[in-house]
Amino acid sequence: MALKITVIGTGYLGATHAAAMAELGFEVLALDVVREKIEMLERGETPMYEPGLEELLRRHVAGFEGSSGRLRFTQDWAEVGAFGDVHFVCVNTPQKRGEYACDMSYVESAIASLAPHLERPALVVGKSTVPVGSADRLARTITELAPAGEDAELAWNPEFLREGFAVQDTLHPDRIVVGVRSERAERTLREVYAGPVGEGSPFVVTDFPTSELVKTSANSFLATKISFINAMAEVCEAAGGDVAMLAEAIGYDDRIGKKFLRAGIGFGGGCLPKDIRAFMARAGELGADQALTFLREIDSINMRQRGQMVELARQALGGGSFLGKRVAVLGATFKPDSDDVRDSPALNVAGQIHLQGGQVTVYDPKGMDNARRVFPTLGYADTALDAVRGADVVLHLTEWREFRELDPAALGEVATARLILDGRNALDPVLWRKAGWTYRAMGRPTA
Numbered sequence: 252m253a254l255k256i257t258v259i260g261t262g263y264l265g266a267t268h269a270a271a272m273a274e275l276g277f278e279v280l281a282l283d284v285v286r287e288k289i290e291m292l293e294r295g296e297t298p299m300y301e302p303g304l305e306e307l308l309r310r311h312v313a314g315f316e317g318s319s320g321r322l323r324f325t326q327d328w329a330e331v332g333a334f335g336d337v338h339f340v341c342v343n344t345p346q347k348r349g350e351y352a353c354d355m356s357y358v359e360s361a362i363a364s365l366a367p368h369l370e371r372p373a374l375v376v377g378k379s380t381v382p383v384g385s386a387d388r389l390a391r392t393i394t395e396l397a398p399a400g401e402d403a404e405l406a407w408n409p410e411f412l413r414e415g416f417a418v419q420d421t422l423h424p425d426r427i428v429v430g431v432r433s434e435r436a437e438r439t440l441r442e443v444y445a446g447p448v449g450e451g452s453p454f455v456v457t458d459f460p461t462s463e464l465v466k467t468s469a470n471s472f473l474a475t476k477i478s479f480i481n482a483m484a485e486v487c488e489a490a491g492g493d494v495a496m497l498a499e500a501i502g503y504d505d506r507i508g509k510k511f512l513r514a515g516i517g518f519g520g521g522c523l524p525k526d527i528r529a530f531m532a533r534a535g536e537l538g539a540d541q542a543l544t545f546l547r548e549i550d551s552i553n554m555r556q557r558g559q560m561v562e563l564a565r566q567a568l569g570g571g572s573f574l575g576k577r578v579a580v581l582g583a584t585f586k587p588d589s590d591d592v593r594d595s596p597a598l599n600v601a602g603q604i605h606l607q608g609g610q611v612t613v614y615d616p617k618g619m620d621n622a623r624r625v626f627p628t629l630g631y632a633d634t635a636l637d638a639v640r641g642a643d644v645v646l647h648l649t650e651w652r653e654f655r656e657l658d659p660a661a662l663g664e665v666a667t668a669r670l671i672l673d674g675r676n677a678l679d680p681v682l683w684r685k686a687g688w689t690y691r692a693m694g695r696p697t698a
């Protein structure tokens with residue numbers, strides 16, 4: 252009998268995982284506590300923008316013509332317990348308000364709701380990003396609460412997908428990491444991931460703490476790369492160097508690599524910032540805080556980038572107050588190809604300038620609804636051209652392809668001043684300068 256799979260939490264991670272599991276051929280039942288999300292998913296609509304996800308959903312959600320019918324949704328925990336052999340937990344683990352630590356209440360609540368319905372052998376698989384030591388604690392909760400007792404087991408299987416590439420990353424992961432305590436758990440997860448492994452994804456079997464640490468250390472390494480190059484941008488700025496060329500040149504060394512060395516306004520999103528903070532907090536609890544003090548610097552370099560962008564804009568406008576200045580902001584999401592504005596550097600920069608009296612108009616291809624919800628007092632435009640109309644300065648803060656394809660000459664016709672600041676080092680300076688624009692970017696020479 253083929254395994255039956257449930258997915259708990261249908262956000263960026265869970266909705267993608269559920270659709271991908273159906274694509275791999277499994278019967279899938281997914282649950283979320285938010286009714287509107289479930290209703291949207293049942294209609295074949297994604298609660299978030301993620302390229303390719305809607306198509307994947309519609310290939311499998313029951314009710315669509317030609318769909319496999321393998322993917323269904325519910326809000327009934329008893330149905331989930333009765334249905335699943337494998338239960339993937341994909342709920343959110345945000346930063347606690349006012350603290351660095353991770354808020355585990357959503358994971359704990361999901362486990363507490365699920366476990367009493369585990370009446371037969373089942374594998375609960377944690378995918379959320381959690382502080383090391385969580386799996387050990389949750390395994391005990393499951394055994395205590397599940398009628399199946401020891402037959403209801405936990406495994407940890409961290410997720411490494413990137414937003415914007417979530418479907419591809421889930422179906423063809425760079426690696427699959429599983430923290431397991433029994434052969435049965437390993438066998439079950441090998442069966443679940445037989446497809447990707449068969450296509451070449453490495454399968455790493457380890458213990459609980461290592462599996463949890465692989466996730467937080469991977470994100471810490473990525474954050475470190477970004478803050479490293481942003482620190483180099485600061486030095487380039489002071490010395491008159493060009494950080495984009497520097498990144499290219501050091502990147503030719505395979506040991507360094509070219510990826511994740513784009514200097515600019517830094518990292519944001521629902522993962523990197525909160526994960527490095529939670530990692531520091533957890534290391535402190537374990538008495539290993541000295542080991543991770545460098546992450547404090549990584550975080551502060553990152554946060555400094557946002558303020559530096561604001562200062563760059565102020566200087567470009569003559570050095571005084573933003574009062575009466577019209578600022579066009581291209582980009583609101585924390586990265587392109589996503590509608591996610593969680594801890595978005597772009598929105599943060601826009602917000603700072605607005606709070607200092609600037610008249611800010613934002614345009615983003617997919618993030619407008621979320622941005623309006625988070626920051627309703629900013630101005631919003633329907634197109635890039637409308638945002639730029641009458642602007643004294645244009646800030647490019649999220650590197651959408653749409654912005655790279657803009658016609659600098661057409662924008663120059665409607666802007667008050669041809670002044671563009673590239674917070675992502677992603678536009679072609681030659682093209683913009685040719686069209687009469689003053690182009691400035693962080694860590695690059697002025698001309």
Ligand SMILES: NC(=O)c1ccc[n+]([C@@H]2O[C@H](COP(=O)([O-])OP(=O)(O)OC[C@H]3O[C@@H](n4cnc5c(N)ncnc54)[C@H](O)[C@@H]3O)[C@@H](O)[C@H]2O)c1
Pocket residue numbers: 259260261262263264265282283284285288341342343344357358360361364378379380381410411412413414521522
């Ligand atoms: N977003 C990513 O790219 C990504 C990638 C890898 C890992 N992660 C990790 O995955 C986890 C989820 O992240 P996300 O971005 O998908 O978050 P999200 O906020 O988009 O989704 C979480 C979902 O869980 C639901 N939920 C909350 N409590 C619940 C409960 N008790 N029972 C059932 N559902 C519940 C929420 O309603 C929401 O729909 C986090 O730990 C995150 O760090 C995220």
Ligand SMILES: O=c1ccn([C@@H]2O[C@H](COP(=O)(O)OP(=O)(O)O[C@H]3O[C@H](CO)[C@@H](O)[C@H](O)[C@H]3O)[C@@H](O)[C@H]2O)c(=O)[nH]1
Pocket residue numbers: 380410411412413414415470473477510511512513514515516517518519520521522523526585586
């Ligand atoms: O050279 C770079 C690369 C990225 N960024 C910024 O870094 C942030 C994060 O980017 P990315 O890592 O691509 O986005 P996420 O979708 O948040 O993915 C990260 O976080 C996920 C959740 O933990 C992990 O699963 C992924 O492996 C990890 O890359 C964004 O604001 C980017 O603009 C830079 O500033 N410079």
